[in-house]
Amino acid sequence: MTDTEIKTEPVTSSVWAAVDYRRKRPSLSAMLKLPGSWGIMVGGIITLIFIIVAVLAPVLAPHDPYKQTLQHRLLPPAWVRGGDPSYLLGTDALGRDILSRLIYGSQISLLVGVSAVVGAGVLGVVLGILSAYRGGWFDSIVQRITEFFQAFPFLLLGITVMAFLGQSVGNIIVVLILTRWVQFARVVRAQVLTLRHREYVEAAGTMGAGSLRTMVRHVLPNVLAPIIVIATFSLATAILGEASLSFLGVGVPPEVPTWGSMLSASQQYIYTDSWLSLWPGLVLFLLVIAVNLFGDGLRDLNDPKLRGRR
């Protein structure tokens, strides 16, 4: 059987209902009466810019993000009186360049976010498929576990694991995978349950395709659209999650520049040097809102209920 014969079909509305309770939430572009692709375009472009900045960090950063020059500590942004043009956004309490630290911070945010989403996606898809195919006790155990992880407060789980396993980038990714795989598993399970008795899936089995081949070649392509949408929402949540843990001081080790730990360190100077608190929050907010806009747009594009409504 060649690739062109693999059948794909629109994802059913019931699966979209399971994607996220946010499905019901109208997207921003719909509310502001903007064209549907607006969110995908703007969100996508901003996200892309962040990715480029992260990759090119060593080239783009004007200073070494770790280098401390104490005579230049707590400089305001360049355009404010007392600012230094070579430190565009100013410096922190140890005289490190804020812009450079923001640029390097995007590496951690994206690295942690993307790794967590890929890990959670693989774990969730595999467990979702197994759950739907095996059924019985395996299915019910996986269902109970997903219910638990879906409801349990993320930060509590995060702090618990980090408190006992110690702070490292790897452990943060583990925590985020633990909390994000559930959505993938639920949606994939729901979709596989509706697809597995379709004629073309059964036909593949009749023609001698093993269950693994049937899954990968015939069922998986049909689950791909919701997986991609969940992945974007999960990316936004994972980026916020990493920042929250780092802000609380239980995330990435303190010497690594991250937006969360920059915000945490800025608290001491919140009244005197408030720009320290402004920049990291602003870039974090911008990235998360861009990823969310992108996800909203993708979801609306794929949702048969919304298609053609606008």
Place this chain on the structure above:
Amino acid sequence: MGWYILRRLAIAIPTMLVIVTAVFLLVRAIPGNPVLMMVPDDATPQQIADVTHRLGLDQPIWVQYGKFLVNAVHLNFGESTRYRVSVSSLIAQKLPATIELGVVAAVIALVIGLVLGTLAGRFRNSWIDRVSSVLGLFGISAPTFWIGMLLIIYVGGATGWFPTGGRLPGDLSGPGPTGLLIVDTIIHGDIAGLGIVLQHLFLPALTLGLAMSGMLVRMTRSSIIEVAGDDYVRTARAKGAPEFRVLARHTFRNAMLPVVTVFGMEVASLLSGSMIVETVFAWPGMGSMLITAVTARDYPLIQGSILLFSLIFIVCNLLVDISYALIDPRIRY
């Protein structure tokens, strides 16, 4: 109804057991010997052996597990290695602050979410609808700690009206007996005190409430729009019911069901958010205590706090489920 609550309780107990077991195992998964963190650096092997024996760490693991379970049921989590007092007394001291913050934040979130969401749904595409949609996206995408810091800079610092740290001015302590300062000041008839308490509470509760309200605004709006097209709403209007009555009695009540579900899901984010808000505003509650305990590697205190947070979480979920059944008469017990 009684049976329904019992059945839900029956589900909650194994969940709690799983959490207790997980915490027990995690403590044992700590790399290195936990005893070495509790004794001074120059402790003799004899002292180390004594502490190991006192903590029961020289016993077989299932004996340790059994004792841990029995102690957890009695809310006995041992002694904090940092403060040298029992974990349960520390928790009892900090818990009211967290409860007060959480409840007031939930009320703020509900008021913002329901009022703005209902107006946005009723007057679609008006300016209030746009405001609510922007607020909704902001609430979902802006990190809670950043909202808090912005409020500290631009509201607390700029106006000077609202203190940005602690529950009371440094030299005061709560009058008791409940530890919930709003309740206590009202009991004592202390109006000036109540004012001070509310001033301190305003910014932290607003931060937490704003973070929660984003989802509620969006959910209420779409739910109101969905219900507004239903037959019974048209019937009410055809009968000549005034617009306010149509909105309040017929639309709003029926639109509340999905909103309650979302509110229930947001309880988890309320707990997560409280840890962040307490850290930002130096709020002396369970959340900031847990973070301090983690930094100080105070394992008995970490254990106790995590288990208590989990218990609060399970109880809240139970309450949400019960209220759901109360609101929707179609749910059978």
